[in-house]
Amino acid sequence: AQKVTQAQTEISVVEKEDVTLDCVYETRDTTYYLFWYKQPPSGELVFLIRRNSFDEQNEISGRYSWNFQKSTSSFNFTITASQVVDSAVYFCALSEAHSNSGYALNFGKGTSLLVTP
Amino acid sequence: DSGVTQTPKHLITATGQRVTLRCSPRSGDLSVYWYQQSLDQGLQFLIQYYNGEERAKGNILERFSAQQFPDLHSELNLSSLELGDSALYFCASSLRPSTDTQYFGPGTRLTVL
Numbered sequence: 001a002q003k004v005t006q007a008q009t010e011i012s013v014v015e016k017e018d019v020t021l022d023c024v025y026e027t028r029d030t031t032y033y034l035f036w037y038k039q040p041p042s043g044e045l046v047f048l049i050r051r052n053s054f055d056e057q058n059e060i061s062g063r064y065s066w067n068f069q070k071s072t073s074s075f076n077f078t079i080t081a082s083q084v085v086d087s088a089v090y091f092c093a094l095s096e097a098h099s100n101s102g103y104a105l106n107f108g109k110g111t112s113l114l115v116t117p
Numbered sequence: 118d119s120g121v122t123q124t125p126k127h128l129i130t131a132t133g134q135r136v137t138l139r140c141s142p143r144s145g146d147l148s149v150y151w152y153q154q155s156l157d158q159g160l161q162f163l164i165q166y167y168n169g170e171e172r173a174k175g176n177i178l179e180r181f182s183a184q185q186f187p188d189l190h191s192e193l194n195l196s197s198l199e200l201g202d203s204a205l206y207f208c209a210s211s212l213r214p215s216t217d218t219q220y221f222g223p224g225t226r227l228t229v230l
Binding site: 031032033035037043044045046047050052091095097100101102103104105106107108109110 | 150152159160167205209215219220221222223224226
């Protein structure tokens with residue numbers, strides 16, 4: 001079963017628009033971590049953020065912000081005033097503390113974001 | 118630059134062949150993970166090593182194997198290659214085998230013809 005769902009396959013916005021990427025996760029573990037990674041066209045996976053299950057405080061880093069809500073099992077990512085350089089595939093991932101997979105990351109299918117001038 | 122290195126960047130080979138992908142973790146990281154990214158399966162965990170020992174296995178085929186050496190670099194061996202093995206293979210490292218952040222290398226793109 002898919003543990004991380006990113007329902008939006010592709011999103012296209014015009015530069016300077018705000019955009020929110022959705023992530024819904026599923027776990028029975030009480031201790032887990034959530035991540036967002038960015039994969040630009042060059043192909044590498046770039047770490048953006050890591051949050052643990054005990055910290056629901058929202059986080060802001062420049063134009064990026066993350067909203068973590070345990071009640072809805074969601075960890076959404078918002079880019080404010082998007083720029084062309086934000087064009088990439090964004091992955092949400094889950095790591096469970098008591099899994100038998102050695103803390104491996106369970107990735108969603110990714111959301112491809114295209115920002116046009 | 119994550120500090121994780123992978124070689125080669127690209128690899129083109131034929132069906133039935135065997136290849137070895139190499140990964141050097143970030144300085145100080147003891148844990149190495151291998152992932153496969155393909156169009157149909159997405160990003161999938163293959164195997165994890167910590168300080169030279171295998172710690173966990175994911176969806177790794179029996180034709181695939183890996184090891185981590187005393188200097189902590191890791192190699193992923195893929196044998197009897199099939200067309201469906203064509204994918205981007207990532208190595209990631211973290212300080213410990215825990216929920217520490219995993220930093221990814223640039224990947225090795227394998228094409229099987």
